[in-house]
Amino acid sequence: xxxxxxxxxxxxxxxxxxxxxxxxxxxxxxxxxxxxxxxxxxxxxxxxxxxxxxxxxxxxxxxxxxxxxxxxxxxxxxxxxxxxxxxxxxxxxxxxxxxxxxxxxxxxxxxxxxxxxxxxxxxxxxxxxxxxxxxxxxxxxxxxxxxxxxxxxxxxxxxxxxxxxxxxxxxxxxxxxxxxxxxxxxxxxxxxxxxxxxxxxxxxxxxxxxxxxxxxxxxxxxxxxxxxxxxxxxxxxxxxxxxxxxxxxxxxxxxxxxxxxxxxxxxxxxxxxxxxxxxxxxxxxxxxxxxxxxxxxxxxxxxxxxxxxxxxxxxxxxxxxxxxx
Amino acid sequence: xxxxxxxxxxxxxxxxxxxxxxxxxxxxxxxxxxxxxxxxxxxxxxxxxxxxxxxxxxxxxxxxxxxxxxxxxxxxxxxxxxxxxxxxxxxxxxxxxxxxxxxxxxxxxxxxxxxxxxxxxxxxxxxxxxxxxxxxxxxxxxxxxxxxxxxxxxxxxxxxxxxxxxxxxxxxxxxxxxxxxxxxxxxxxxxxxxxxxxxxxxxxxxxxxxxxxxxxxxxxxxxxxxxxxxxxxxxxxxxxxxxxxxxxxxxxxxxxxxxxxxxxxxxxxxxxxxxxxxxxxxxxxxxxxxxxxxxxxxxxxxxxxxxxxxxxxxxxxxxxxxxxxxxxxxxxxxxxxxxxxxxxxxxxxxxxxxxxxxxxxx
Numbered sequence: 028x029x030x031x032x033x034x035x036x037x038x039x040x041x042x043x044x045x046x047x048x049x050x051x052x053x054x055x056x057x058x059x060x061x062x063x064x065x066x067x068x069x070x071x072x073x074x075x076x077x078x079x080x081x082x083x084x085x086x087x088x089x090x091x092x093x094x095x096x097x098x099x100x101x102x103x104x105x106x107x108x109x110x111x112x113x114x115x116x117x118x119x120x121x122x123x124x125x126x127x128x129x130x131x132x133x134x135x136x137x138x139x140x141x142x143x144x145x146x147x148x149x150x151x152x153x154x155x156x157x158x159x160x161x162x163x164x165x166x167x168x169x170x171x172x173x174x175x176x177x178x179x180x181x182x183x184x185x186x187x188x189x190x191x192x193x194x195x196x197x198x199x200x201x202x203x204x205x206x207x208x209x210x211x212x213x214x215x216x217x218x219x220x221x222x223x224x225x226x227x228x229x230x231x232x233x234x235x236x237x238x239x240x241x242x243x244x245x246x247x248x249x250x251x252x253x254x255x256x257x258x259x260x261x262x263x264x265x266x267x268x269x270x271x272x273x274x275x276x277x278x279x280x281x282x283x284x285x286x287x288x289x290x291x292x293x294x295x296x297x298x299x300x301x302x303x304x305x306x307x308x309x310x311x312x313x314x315x316x317x318x319x320x321x322x323x324x325x326x327x328x329x330x331x332x333x334x335x336x337x338x339x340x341x342x343x344x345x346x347x348x349x350x351x352x
Numbered sequence: 353x354x355x356x357x358x359x360x361x362x363x364x365x366x367x368x369x370x371x372x373x374x375x376x377x378x379x380x381x382x383x384x385x386x387x388x389x390x391x392x393x394x395x396x397x398x399x400x401x402x403x404x405x406x407x408x409x410x411x412x413x414x415x416x417x418x419x420x421x422x423x424x425x426x427x428x429x430x431x432x433x434x435x436x437x438x439x440x441x442x443x444x445x446x447x448x449x450x451x452x453x454x455x456x457x458x459x460x461x462x463x464x465x466x467x468x469x470x471x472x473x474x475x476x477x478x479x480x481x482x483x484x485x486x487x488x489x490x491x492x493x494x495x496x497x498x499x500x501x502x503x504x505x506x507x508x509x510x511x512x513x514x515x516x517x518x519x520x521x522x523x524x525x526x527x528x529x530x531x532x533x534x535x536x537x538x539x540x541x542x543x544x545x546x547x548x549x550x551x552x553x554x555x556x557x558x559x560x561x562x563x564x565x566x567x568x569x570x571x572x573x574x575x576x577x578x579x580x581x582x583x584x585x586x587x588x589x590x591x592x593x594x595x596x597x598x599x600x601x602x603x604x605x606x607x608x609x610x611x612x613x614x615x616x617x618x619x620x621x622x623x624x625x626x627x628x629x630x631x632x633x634x635x636x637x638x639x640x641x642x643x644x645x646x647x648x649x650x651x652x653x654x655x656x657x658x659x660x661x662x663x664x665x666x667x668x669x670x671x672x673x674x675x676x677x678x679x680x681x682x683x684x685x686x687x688x689x690x691x692x693x694x695x696x697x698x699x700x701x702x703x704x705x706x707x708x709x710x711x712x713x714x
Contacts, residue, residue, distance in 0.1 A: 084532055096498070098495075101503070123488060171689070192691065
C-alpha cells in the first residue's frame with residue numbers, strides 16, 4: 028500500500044472524484060497553476076485542464092458565491108479558502124445563502140458543495156493564519172462541519188463529502204498536513220460523515236479531540252499510561268452533526284471527560300460536549316467535565332503562540348487532576 | 353450598439369418620448385403588434401396586482417410587500433427577450449419577470465404572508481428565489497454563467513440588482529468574476545433613484561452606474577428603463593452578446609420607484625411631490641399606452657374591462673394563498689439537509705412529545 032501524508036491523500040481523493048464525475052471541479056486562490064499554497068491540488072490542472080481546476084480571482088465572497096450558482100446549475104464544486112482566517116469575507120454567502128438555499132427552496136435547489144478550509148495554529152504564521160473557529164461553524168444551521176486527523180480519514184471523508192448532496196465544511200489541520208504519514212489505499216473508499224472514532228480504549232477517563240490535537244492527545248495518553256491511568260481517546264471527526272452516542276457511551280464507562288480543542292474555550296466544542304455529557308451521562312460522572320482549549324484571546328503571533336497552543340503536558344496535567352478529583 | 357451610447361459621456365438609449373412618439377427609429381426593436389399589445393397587458397396586470405398587494409397588506413393580510421409601481425417595463429423587456437431555458441437571478445422587486453418565468457401571484461402573496469413555499473416558484477424553470485441580502489445574488493449569476501460555459505448549454509443569465517446594491521462588494525466581485533470567466537450574464541441595475549430613503553448621489557460619485565462597466569472591460573449601457581422599446585432593445589443586444597460567447601454586459605435601467613420601498617416605508621420623508629410629479633411624466637405604462645393610441649393598434653378603452661378581469665383572477669389567487677395551510681412542524685426541519693442528522697430528527701421528536709403532552713392537558 029502507498030504511504031501518504033494528508034496533502035497527498037486529499038489530492039488523491041480529489042483526483043479520484045474528478046476522474047469519476049465530470050461535474051466535480053475545484054477552484055480558489057492559487058489552486059490551479061501552483062496547486063494551492065499547500066500544494067493540495069498539485070497536478071490536478073495538468074490532469075483535468077484549466078476548466079476543472081483553476082485559479083479564481085482573489086475574492087472569498089465570490090469564490091463561495093459563484094459556487095452557489097454552480098450548485099444550482101448542476102455542478103459539484105470543491106472550493107478552497109486559503110486559510111481559516113480568510114473565510115470571513117465569505118460569511119455572508121455562507122450564512123445568508125449557501126446554508127439556506129435548500130431550505131429556502133424546499134429542496135428545489137441543493138448545495139452539493141465542499142468548502143476546504145485549512146485551519147489551526149502552531150505553524151509560525153502571520154495574523155489570521157492560525158485560527159480554529161470550528162465551533163462558530165458548528166453553530167450555523169444548514170452546515171455540516173468535519174475535520175480529519177489522519178491521511179487515511181482525510182481521503183475517505185473527503186470522498187464522502189464530495190458525494191454528499193449537503194453543504195460540507197471540510198476543515199484541514201494544516202499543522203499536520205505533512206507531519207503524519209501512513210498507508211492509504213490508492214483505490215476509492217468512503218468514511219461516513221458524522222461518526223466519531225475510538226482511537227484508544229480505556230477505563231479511567233475519556234479524552235475527546237480532533238484534527239491536529241489528536242497527535243498531542245496521543246502523546247498525553249502515553250504519558251498517562253506510564254502514570255497508570257487508562258485513557259479512552261476519541262477522535263470526534265465531525266463537529267456537526269456531533270456523535271452524541273459515542274460520547275455518552277464512553278463517559279458512562281469512564282465517568283470522566285476531557286475535551287481538547289484549539290479554539291477559544293467559551294461557547295466552544297468543550298461546552299457542547301459537556302452539555303451532551305450532562306444530558307446523557309449525568310449520573311455516571313465522577314469528576315467535573317474539563318475543557319482543555321484555547322484562551323478567549325486572539326491567537327498570539329509566533330513569539331507568543333506557545334502560550335496559546337495546547338501541549339501534551341497540558342493535556343496530561345488535566346488528565347491527572349481529573350482522575351484524582 | 354454599445355459603442356454608440358458611451359456611459360462616460362452619460363449618453364442614454366431612448367426610443368419613445370413621454371408622449372409615446374418614436375424619437376429614435378434606428379433602435380426600435382423588432383416587435384410585432386401583438387407582442388406590443390400583450391406586453392402592455394402584462395404590464396397592466398403587474399400594476400394591478402401590485403396595487404392589490406399593497407392594499408391587502410394595508411388590510412393586515414400580508415406582513416410586508418415591496419411595490420413595483422413605475423418599474424414594470426424592465427421586467428417586461430427581459431421576458432420579451434429571454435429563451436425558455438435562460439436563467440433569472442432576481443433581487444426582490446421584479447414581479448413581472450417572476451410571473452413571466454412561471455411564478456404565480458399566489459406564490460408571491462404566500463411569500464409575503466410568511467410561507468417559505470412562496471419563494472420556491474415551483475413551476476418556474478431556472479428561476480432563483482427572492483434574494484434579501486442586497487447585492488449578494490449577482491455572484492450566483494456569475495457561477496451559473498460558469499456552468500453554462502462549462503456545459504456549453506448556450507443559456508444566458510439575467511441578474512438583477514438595485515442602485516443601492518451597486519455599492520456592495522459583491523457587485524464588484526460578481527462583475528469581475530463574470531468578466532474574467534466570460535460568463536454569459538446580463539447584469540441589469542434597476543436604478544429607481546433610492547435605496548429605501550438614500551438617493552443615488554449618496555451611493556456613488558460616478559457619472560452614472562453604467563460607467564462602472566469600464567472597470568471590468570465589459571460593455572455597459574444606460575437605458576431609459578421606463579421606455580419598453582429602449583429597454584427591450586438593450587436587453588436583446590446584451591443577450592445576443594452574452595450568448596455568442598463574448599461575456600457579460602451591464603445595463604443601467606433608469607426608472608423611478610413610484611411606490612414605497614416596502615409597505616413599511618414612508619417616502620414623503622425623503623422626496624418631494626414636485627419630484628414625484630416630474631417622474632410621473634415618464635411612467636412606462638402611460639408612454640406605451642400613448643404609443644398604442646398614437647398608432648391605433650389597440651382600443652385602450654378595453655382596459656377597464658381587462659383590469660376588472662385581472663382583479664378577479666388576482667383575488668382568486670390571493671384567497672388560495674390565504675387558505676394555504678400554515679407550515680407544518682415537519683417542514684421546519686425537513687429541508688435543512690438532504691440527509692438529515694439524527695440529532696435534528698431527535699429535536700423534532702422531542703418537540704412532538706411536548707405537543708402531545710400539551711394536547712393531553714386540555
